Amino acid sequence: MRKGSGSRGVLAVLLMIGAGLQNVIAQDQLVLGIHPYKTSDKLIKAYSPLAQYLTRKIGQPVTLKISADYQQHIDAIGRDQLDIAYLGPSSYVKLYDRYGEKPLLARQAVHGKPTFQGKLVVPANSPITTLAQLKGKRFAFGDPNSTMSHLVPRYMLQSAGVTGKNLKSFRFLGSHDNVALAVLAGDFDAGAVKEAVFYKYETRGLRALATTPALSEHLFVTSNTLDPELIKRLRDAMLTLHQDSEGKQILTSIKKGATAMVPVKNSDYDNLREILRSLRKTGVVQ
């Protein structure tokens, strides 16, 4: 393991040199990388207003790049092959673990909140009232990589003594909606969904058994190679987005309900970091 990471470090340095050369060649062009959580078309459409805005603010062209997958995305920003990167909380924790500190620009606030939560849900008429009672029951997760439909709830279950082994069964249903519907349909005794999905289905017969800790939202980080002055200008541009109507439209385009970009620090992700560490220990994540 240690050997592997060492050789990877050498590779990273080599690539960094390459990236540096690239920066020299196209000095005035910044690349903003997005992880592929939707199709490329949709993502380019959603982030183009932001790229244009940043271009105008810093006087340098900002172009978009959609990464091939989550891991490649983390590696690209980790090796400073991207100038700016948009990251989910788990990805950021992984990035930090593997590549160390990166300059942080801002995290997004949705409906005024820079954090998000999830719910562990049961049917409204279920006799279950505590997490511990889920032993021997059927549990529905969303995607294995999803923070709120798997990772955090899984950690909470483990903390209450409920493991993959003592559950009767558990399955990954892909989406938060499927988890909610599966629980409502009675095919599973409980499930984990993000807050918004819980509220969407609550009136149809869902009850929250537990609420996850508040986790810090998605964020923008930059390459270590970027000029600190440029980083500051980028940060300022982000933090003032919500101040005019054009900025609000840019926010909405990125994520429906996003209201602002707010200051962020590494410690905002400590609770998630702790959760992931714990899950790694039990082998749920690598």
Add this chain to the structure above:
Amino acid sequence: MPSAFHRTRRSVLSFTVALLAFLVLADTLFITQQSHDIHQRMQLHTEHEFDLFGHLVSDALTRSDYAAVEQAAISWAGDQENIVRLKIVTNNGFELVDYSRRHDSESTAFFQKKIAYGDDREVNIFIEKDTSDIHKTLTTLMVQLVVISAVLVALLGFVIQRTALRPLQREIDLHKQTEGSLRQSISELELVNYSLSHDLRTPLRAITGYSQILRDDAGSKLNEDEQYSLKRIESAGKYMAELIDDILELSRISSAKLSISTVDVSKLARQCLENLLAQHQTHETLWEIQEGMTARADRRLIDVLLENLIDNAIKYTTGTKVPVIKLGTVEQNGNTVFYVRDNGVGFDMQFVDKLFKPFQRLHQDGSYRGTGIGLAIAARIVERHGGSIWAESHPGKGSTLYFTLS
């Protein structure tokens, strides 16, 4: 003839009604059958749809892709214009899908199917379909059938009217016309008859008057042959006067105005019988008259009628040792039938047609008095009252004359 016409019209009417009833029945059967067929086709079609959609639902649910079921259901139901409601309900009663479309249809049909998924799970799919199209189709069909049936009946009615009723009506009209002109001719003839008879009296009176004078003045001068001739002239004249009187009587009766009242037939008959017996009785006659016989009729004419019938009875019992005459009534088909019965000579029933015709005599040997007008007058009176008259007889055993008055 009119009754034949009414009968035909009644038959035509019954036929039309029967045809109409048949058409209504046939139409109803046809519509019911069509409705049944359409519904069955729809049922089959829906089952086929259910199979396809059910597979989709089952596959998605087995994958635990509930959201896909929701989407598939909404897009599937949305594509089918006649689906107004689609529900997918899980075993625990959760409505996974509840799709409904706004509609203003009054008729819908419900379908339901259980779909299995996973290892041992199942959901119920409920579909409500708009059937107003079917309703509309059936209504249109019904209207078409009703119109066709009505046209058919009307056409048939028209044809029957043309081919059966109208010619019949024409024939009746023609008959009525003929009858009218005949009546006219008869009354004209009767008038001629009356004036002729009346006019004949004057020369007849001259003949009888002058032969009387001749007898008184020159009777003693005439020899036996001449006396006989004169006597023949006198008796022929007398007979002719009687004939003229009878003709005038018949004519009078035919044209007399009826004045109807309740007539005591028994009383009239008794008076008549007593009078006639007093005039013509040769030996003891037994008679019997039923008490309490009455009729709504013209009293004067009934008197004449009874007189003629009783006179007839007395006349033809002259040769009977103990003449018996009976008057009474019998009930026949709810009608009162009067009769006058005697035990006289009777007559041969083969000549019964001649009996009531004027001046037709069944006994022409001169042994019975009269001109042969009596029963003709009787028949005319009965006819004037709207009744009928007939006779029964056995030669040598007597006759019975029956009559009704209305």
